[in-house]
Amino acid sequence: MREIWTIAVDNRQVSTCIIIDMKGVMRVKTSVRIGVIAAVVLIAALLLAIIFIPSDSSIEFTVTDALTGGWVWGMTASTQNKIVHGFYQSDGLPVPFKLTGLKPKKDVLLIQAPNYESRQIPLHLKRGANVLSEPIALKGVAIEDLDAFFVFEKGEKGGWTLTLRAVNSAVRAIENHPPVPLLLGVRIHSWESSLQQSVEELNKQQLLYQQMVSWQWDSTPETQFRLTAFVNAKDLAPFAGNRYVFEYAIFVPTAKAIEENRVEELAASIPIGDDDMLQWAHNNSDLVTLYTDVSWDVQGSL
Numbered sequence: 001m002r003e004i005w006t007i008a009v010d011n012r013q014v015s016t017c018i019i020i021d022m023k024g025v026m027r028v029k030t031s032v033r034i035g036v037i038a039a040v041v042l043i044a045a046l047l048l049a050i051i052f053i054p055s056d057s058s059i060e061f062t063v064t065d066a067l068t069g070g071w072v073w074g075m076t077a078s079t080q081n082k083i084v085h086g087f088y089q090s091d092g093l094p095v096p097f098k099l100t101g102l103k104p105k106k107d108v109l110l111i112q113a114p115n116y117e118s119r120q121i122p123l124h125l126k127r128g129a130n131v132l133s134e135p136i137a138l139k140g141v142a143i144e145d146l147d148a149f150f151v152f153e154k155g156e157k158g159g160w161t162l163t164l165r166a167v168n169s170a171v172r173a174i175e176n177h178p179p180v181p182l183l184l185g186v187r188i189h190s191w192e193s194s195l196q197q198s199v200e201e202l203n204k205q206q207l208l209y210q211q212m213v214s215w216q217w218d219s220t221p222e223t224q225f226r227l228t229a230f231v232n233a234k235d236l237a238p239f240a241g242n243r244y245v246f247e248y249a250i251f252v253p254t255a256k257a258i259e260e261n262r263v264e265e266l267a268a269s270i271p272i273g274d275d276d277m278l279q280w281a282h283n284n285s286d287l288v289t290l291y292t293d294v295s296w297d298v299q300g301s302l
Contacts, residue, residue: 057125058100059132062093063111065179066137070094070219073176075113075138079123088221094135115142115178117259140178141255145169149250149291155301158234162186164215164227164250175224179217181263183288184229185249185272186213190239197296202245208237212272233301242300249277250291257287 063075063086071094075086082099102125109121116138123130145168154161164184166174188209195201215229249272253263266288271280281290 055127056100057102057104057127057130058098059102059109059123059125059130060096060098061109061121061132062096062135064094064135064137066139067179067181068217068219070179070217072113072116072138073178075111077109077111079107079109109136111136111138113138113178115144116140139258140180141258143174143177143180143252146174146177146252146289146291147171149248149293151246151248151250151293151295153246153295153298155299156230157302159230159232159301160246160298162213162229162231162246163225164229165225166227173225179226181253181258182215182227183251183253183263183267183270184213184215185251185270186211186229186231187247187249187272188231188236189245189247190241191243191245191297192241193243193297205245206237206239208239208244209235210272211235212267212270244298244300246295246298248293248295250293251281252289252291254287254289262287 059079061077063072063077064070065072071086071088073087077084077086077097077099079099080102082102084097084099086097104125104127107123107125109123111119111121119136119138121132121136143166146166147169148167148171150165150167152163152165154163166177168174186209187207189202189205189207191205209231213229213231215227218226218228251266251270253266257263257266266284269280271277278290281288
């Protein structure tokens with residue numbers, strides 16, 4: 001004997017076949033439609049997706065100094081109340097930073113550092129890992145409490161290495177300041193150790209060298225004074241002696257000049273070889289500050 005019933009289970013029609021065999025034992029056989037099986041498979045897939053696909057986001061990025069390409073001291077990066085700090089980094093290229101546990105959405109990454117321009121980087125965070133392929137370049141705009149530069153010469157093979165040390169109002173060296181696009185002018189005069197160190201005496205000596213000199217920035221963590229330059233002895237006029245006086249004119253652009261990208265304009269107009277250099281610096285005091293230094297009785301190169 002066989003009867004087939006159709007019943008409703010959770011709004012789905014299920015065909016149920018009830019079979020009673022010869023011994024009067026009732027057996028039930030249920031066939032569920034294919035749609036029910038597909039629903040089960042879909043639910044399982046969704047569960048796997050929830051387990052294995054990350055629900056939050058992360059962002060990886062690098063921050064560099066716009067002028068030198070090196071790391072940025074005292075950098076702070078933040079978004080969604082997540083913060084990372086940067087100080088010394090590797091001897092080579094800056095290492096990446098990473099912020100994790102972020103919500104996937106559009107947001108802003110704020111980058112700040114002492115005496116640098118701040119940057120706000122738009123983000124479109126997707127689930128999982130996000131990477132900014134281009135470094136975020138910060139522009140240094142000032143050396144805090146800068147009062148003077150002291151320049152030290154070291155005789156090398158073929159010339160002199162110049163080390164520039166920024167000094168504050170307490171006459172202490174300023175460390176970990178940002179590199180700014182300063183302009184370095186150098187004059188070298190002939191000299192004799194027996195002469196009196198005075199401007200009047202210096203004006204009587206032969207001018208051997210007068211140029212704007214390029215400088216380098218050493219980002220190696222253990223380096224204390226990072227600004228250096230080199231003067232090639234071959235560029236000096238002939239001189240029979242072995243003692244010199246080095247005069248320095250260091251022009252530091254103001255934050256205004258840096259932000260308005262006027263440094264090249266200033267470099268082209270500096271009258272380093274003229275007596276009106278001080279007047280020029282005074283006339284452009286909103287764009288540049290002049291610092292001077294003199295080193296007497298400097299020994300010749302090796």
